[in-house]
Amino acid sequence: MNRHLLSAADLSLEDATLVLDTAAELADLVERATVKKLPTLRGRTVVSLFFEDSTRTKTSFELAAKRLSADVISFAAKGSSVSKGETLKDTALTLEAMGCDAAVIRHSWSGAPVNLSRWVKGSVVNAGDGTHEHPTQALLDAYTMRQRHGRIEGLKVTIVGDVLHSRVARSNVLLLRTLGADVTLVAPPTLLPVGVDAWPCEVSYDLDAQLPKSDVVMMLRVQRERMGAAYFPSVREYSRRYGLDRARAARLPDDAVVMHHGPMVRGMEIASEVADGARSTITEQVANGVSVRMAVLYLLLGGSESAIGSSQ
Amino acid sequence: MTAVPDRPVSTRPDTERTVTDRPVTGDPTAARLVLDAAALSRVVDRMAHELLEKTGGGEGVVLLGIPTRGTTLARRLAARVLAFEGLVVPTGSLDVTMYRDDLRLRAARALEATDIPAGTIDGALVVLVDDVLFSGRTVRAALDALADLGRPRAVQLAALVDRGHRELPVRADYVGKNIPTSLRETVHVQLLEHDGVDAVLLGPARARTDAP
Numbered sequence: 001m002n003r004h005l006l007s008a009a010d011l012s013l014e015d016a017t018l019v020l021d022t023a024a025e026l027a028d029l030v031e032r033a034t035v036k037k038l039p040t041l042r043g044r045t046v047v048s049l050f051f052e053d054s055t056r057t058k059t060s061f062e063l064a065a066k067r068l069s070a071d072v073i074s075f076a077a078k079g080s081s082v083s084k085g086e087t088l089k090d091t092a093l094t095l096e097a098m099g100c101d102a103a104v105i106r107h108s109w110s111g112a113p114v115n116l117s118r119w120v121k122g123s124v125v126n127a128g129d130g131t132h133e134h135p136t137q138a139l140l141d142a143y144t145m146r147q148r149h150g151r152i153e154g155l156k157v158t159i160v161g162d163v164l165h166s167r168v169a170r171s172n173v174l175l176l177r178t179l180g181a182d183v184t185l186v187a188p189p190t191l192l193p194v195g196v197d198a199w200p201c202e203v204s205y206d207l208d209a210q211l212p213k214s215d216v217v218m219m220l221r222v223q224r225e226r227m228g229a230a231y232f233p234s235v236r237e238y239s240r241r242y243g244l245d246r247a248r249a250a251r252l253p254d255d256a257v258v259m260h261h262g263p264m265v266r267g268m269e270i271a272s273e274v275a276d277g278a279r280s281t282i283t284e285q286v287a288n289g290v291s292v293r294m295a296v297l298y299l300l301l302g303g304s305e306s307a308i309g310s311s312q
Numbered sequence: 313m314t315a316v317p318d319r320p321v322s323t324r325p326d327t328e329r330t331v332t333d334r335p336v337t338g339d340p341t342a343a344r345l346v347l348d349a350a351a352l353s354r355v356v357d358r359m360a361h362e363l364l365e366k367t368g369g370g371e372g373v374v375l376l377g378i379p380t381r382g383t384t385l386a387r388r389l390a391a392r393v394l395a396f397e398g399l400v401v402p403t404g405s406l407d408v409t410m411y412r413d414d415l416r417l418r419a420a421r422a423l424e425a426t427d428i429p430a431g432t433i434d435g436a437l438v439v440l441v442d443d444v445l446f447s448g449r450t451v452r453a454a455l456d457a458l459a460d461l462g463r464p465r466a467v468q469l470a471a472l473v474d475r476g477h478r479e480l481p482v483r484a485d486y487v488g489k490n491i492p493t494s495l496r497e498t499v500h501v502q503l504l505e506h507d508g509v510d511a512v513l514l515g516p517a518r519a520r521t522d523a524p
Contacts, residue, residue, distance in 0.1 A: 018422055022422060022423050025407065025423035025424070028426060028427075029426055032428070032431060034431075036460075038460070039411060298410075298420060299420045303415060303416065303418055303419040304416055304418055305420075306419070306420065
């Protein structure tokens with residue numbers, strides 16, 4: 001039975017731990033033992049459907065699939081029948097007719113991966129849908145936190161910035177709750193989604209009060225391309241209250257780490273010297289992305305049935 | 313149907329036959345003790361001596377155990393070699409899960425650690441160490457895994473128990489104990505580090521909790 005990874009909430013504590021442990025072993029194989037390619041998914045086809053621009057996630061997924069010897073069909077909305085007016089469903093049915101074992105989808109509509117999972121037989125992996133979720137990003141963030149702190153349970157994680165437009169924030173809150181971390185969201189009231197009080201986390205407007213008690217600070221990019229209105233008076237004012245500059249970073253505990261998912265806007269949500277500093281995990285996050293996505297693809301496709309995910 | 317076990321040809325005399333056929337309890341369905349702790353220790357000692365003899369003193373040998381109990385056995389062999397000849401033999405572990413040919417027959421499994429001493433096996437005499445040699449499929453997977461890691465000078469195989477029923481042309485260079493089995497029987501290797509006791513048990517058919 002094929003299962004899907006549509007939401008971070010699909011993963012139980014055992015599932016999430018299995019993904020992180022598997023990713024650690026795979027990272028070891030690739031980095032320490034320098035195995036370039038594993039034969040595990042030979043003969044399996046993974047389609048990457050990116051209806052929205054992406055460099056990191058698309059490359060990372062395709063590299064992960066190729067390292068496991070899967071055949072990768074890369075599909076970009078530009079140059080495909082989508083630009084001629086084909087619907088998502090017709091695209092899905094075309095791919096289904098060709099026979100694919102997994103589809104990795106990025107789409108600007110929240111919920112597109114859930115729909116896709118009803119139309120295709122293979123496993124669907126959500127690689128970011130609108131402002132909804134991005135579960136593999138949350139997994140690689142958790143992996144990076146565990147690498148730096150040696151644990152996740154009991155960590156105090158502060159997520160700062162544009163929560164309203166962030167799919168990463170939602171996935172992180174759900175996954176980190178499952179893994180036993182305490183999450184606090186910090187943002188101006190205009191950048192918090194309706195119903196955030198029902199999320200399993202704390203909410204604060206005061207970054208300075210939160211910093212000294214944070215083990216991890218995750219800075220979110222302000223997604224101005226998704227903003228149709230003015231959510232804050234000016235970039236300068238946002239940066240003054242919610243940007244992580246050197247003075248603010250100095251108030252963090254000694255072993256705290258600073259995360260960002262990229263692409264980052266230097267000088268706005270994060271200062272250059274903080275982004276390039278020793279606390280920053282930004283390049284590690286990218287490197288860890290490949291191992292985590294290999295683990296997800298292996299656990300979904302490697303056996304007779306998926307070891308993780310939802311069967312929705 | 314009773315399967316006739318095909319006993320692999322061994323040139324070595326079976327040195328541990330005195331402890332076979334001793335029931336653990338009066339229950340006929342219970343597992344039978346084939347090697348107790350003292351016998352198992354003597355078997356490992358002999359394997360270490362054979363390894364030294366056959367490799368001309370053990371120079372350039374790397375012991376790679378197949379997790380989980382193979383890894384522990386590799387460390388024990390290395391400890392015996394150190395005690396006998398004062399030679400430090402590097403040991404590591406080699407997880408073969410990603411190379412198995414029966415991956416698609418079961419749900420995806422968790423991976424075990426792969427740890428290659430000094431980061432390379434190029435030019436080394438690799439001795440694969442496993443607890444039970446059965447179908448030979450694990451060894452085939454291990455050979456594929458080794459090929460991805462580098463080019464060893466030679467590869468040898470050590471197994472604590474050879475229970476027969478090979479499905480591939482695989483033979484061990486060092487065998488602790490040949491145990492003729494039927495396909496319905498199970499062989500359990502128990503080691504202090506994992507099970508709290510050193511023993512090899514031959515039991516009636518039941519689901520194994522770990523991969524062979």
